[in-house]
């Protein structure tokens with residue numbers, strides 16, 4: 001049994017903890033850390049497997065009751081918590097992003113590189129969970145089948161219902177970073193350029209937040225992404241993607257529903273009440289990601305889809321190109 005300690009018991013930390021206990025074989029959550037001790041104790045009571053409750057992440061990481069660590073603290077704390085995790089020597093799954101700016105992302109990525117070289121193995125993984133989502137996995141399969149010809153461009157939306165405390169740069173480093181990761185993964189290419197555009201400001205967002213954001217990003221292989229990111233949207237949580245190929249269009253709808261559109265078959269996505277955050281839509285991805293991580297720890301066999309520090313840095317480099325294009 002791999003005993004897991006979770007840092008941060010907000011939406012993601014609590015979600016990971018529940019998924020581990022309910023869906024991941026050979027793993028359970030034994031420790032929780034959060035500066036909000038009420039959250040810790042509420043979640044510990046719900047889980048029923050927690051023996052260490054603390055407000056101190058370092059205490060959790062060094063506890064003899066913890067074999068592996070999930071970092072689900074706020075973005076600006078990831079660098080500090082990654083350093084503590086490396087000192088503890090334990091396998092770690094850190095939520096995206098690796099850092100909130102490029103300088104920090106490069107520094108921590110190179111520290112992880114040296115640390116893993118010293119250990120002779122991969123120890124730190126990152127939570128780019130769309131790689132484990134049934135919809136994106138199917139997208140990869142359909143594209144690689146060649147049935148629809150070459151992929152040409154992607155139209156995507158990523159819209160949060162609420163994003164308390166987010167900054168204009170954060171629309172790239174916190175929200176659109178998933179797009180940079182997943183389409184780089186899907187098309188096996190790196191991002192070359194990002195340009196942002198701003199339609200009229202939304203009154204649903206603070207006046208100093210550049211929200212919504214529209215951006216056009218180009219991969220080195222020419223495939224182009226036209227996307228929008230919304231931090232505070234009025235229509236619930238909404239992620240959608242359409243990959244336009246030479247002989248058909250492949251689409252993942254807001255509920256993860258997959259549709260293929262060709263001249264022979266024009267599928268339509270279903271409707272319904274939207275979710276208010278990402279947990280339900282991406283539940284399968286989080287569970288698959290956690291299972292892959294635990295299996296990697298158990299077997300020592302690296303899963304090529306589980307994001308590394310290099311993948312996380314690549315995503316931040318793209319987000320930085322986006323941030324540099326904020327006007």
Ligand SMILES: NC(=O)c1ccc[n+]([C@@H]2O[C@H](COP(=O)([O-])OP(=O)(O)OC[C@H]3O[C@@H](n4cnc5c(N)ncnc54)[C@H](O)[C@@H]3O)[C@@H](O)[C@H]2O)c1
Pocket residue numbers: 007008009010011012013033034035036039055057072073074075077095096097127128129174278282
């Ligand atoms: N992969 C994904 O799909 C996905 C989705 C949402 C969020 N995230 C990432 O997960 C992380 C957490 O996001 P969230 O939505 O759960 O945020 P949240 O605000 O709901 O939770 C963060 C928690 O961290 C706690 N915290 C603050 N300072 C701390 C400290 N010093 N030590 C320990 N805990 C501390 C807070 O009290 C809070 O409970 C963020 O980095 C976010 O970008 C990833």
